[in-house]
Amino acid sequence: MATDATRKFTKSDLLPVPQPPTFHPQILVTPAHDGLHFWQFMVAGSIAGSIEHMSMFPIDTIKTRMQVLSSCPIKSAGIRQALGSILQTEGIAGLYRGIGAMGLGAGPAHAVYFSAYEVFKKYFSGGNPNNAVAHAAAGVCATVASDAVFTPMDMVKQRLQLSNSPYKGVMDCVKRVLREEGIRAFYASYRTTVLMNAPFTAVHFTTYEAAKRGLSEISPESANDETLIVHATAGAAAGALAAAVTTPLDVVKTQLQCQGVCGCDRFRNGSISDVIGTIVKKDGYRGLLRGWMPRMLFHSPAAAICWSTYEAGKSFFQQLNVVADDDDHGSSSKLIR
Structure with missing residues (x-):
């Protein structure tokens, strides 16, 4: 009897219960946007911004000299005369005075700028x-954040760019400004800088995205694989247009950052209207357009360099992430087997 019962239970007609596969949990950090992590945007942006400003620094020096009234021997608004002077x-070294401050800032x-x-x-x-x-609004938000980082070093850079600048270098300028004018001097132009860069960035990013899309439509076969020439051309167009629109506020910013140095005017309250009034009184309304040509000559190639470098950096990191993901999936398959 016991034997029959045993046989009955040993040859069960029930299907075997499948066992769950071995589970190997993995913690994957999903890229935030465009297949990239946040820190990768920062690295790509930092490299792009540094290359852009360092390569175009001599033109920036000419623009600064032309925008400062009553400060230096340059009185003409011509680029050739400014460069010759x-x-x-000062020689070629005069074109690069202050580049250390630019490198630090x-x-x-730009890491903050592009990641934001x-x-x-x-x-x-x-x-x-x-x-x-959305592109315009994102650009405005990005510039408010990045200008908080860049404005102090931009002020140091512009004071060093002046002819007969009283400062020996970056650290000497920082120490003397702190001692003689206080920390507020580093942000004297912040409000003007934001008011200038907000429309600049809105125009810049909107034009860049639109131009990039338009150029891709002209050449549909490269739409999925955007070429360097597309980024450079779209960036150049965006930089030139944005620079032309915002030149008057850039003149005001330069005046505020260089006030009291090398014979530059010192303003009572540092308001934009006060500075504009002084400029118009001394040089007429054309004074508000001082340096517009070198500003466009700066921002057009600078934007082309910056955007093409930035997009190349993004492409590098995207490929790096794809390889890393493939390696992770391969490791997972081996573990499961």
């Missing part, structure tokens, strides 16, 4: 890559 009195500021832009673009666009308003 600098080379004659450009990298961190990508974050806000993703947030505002709602998944629509053709949303021009």
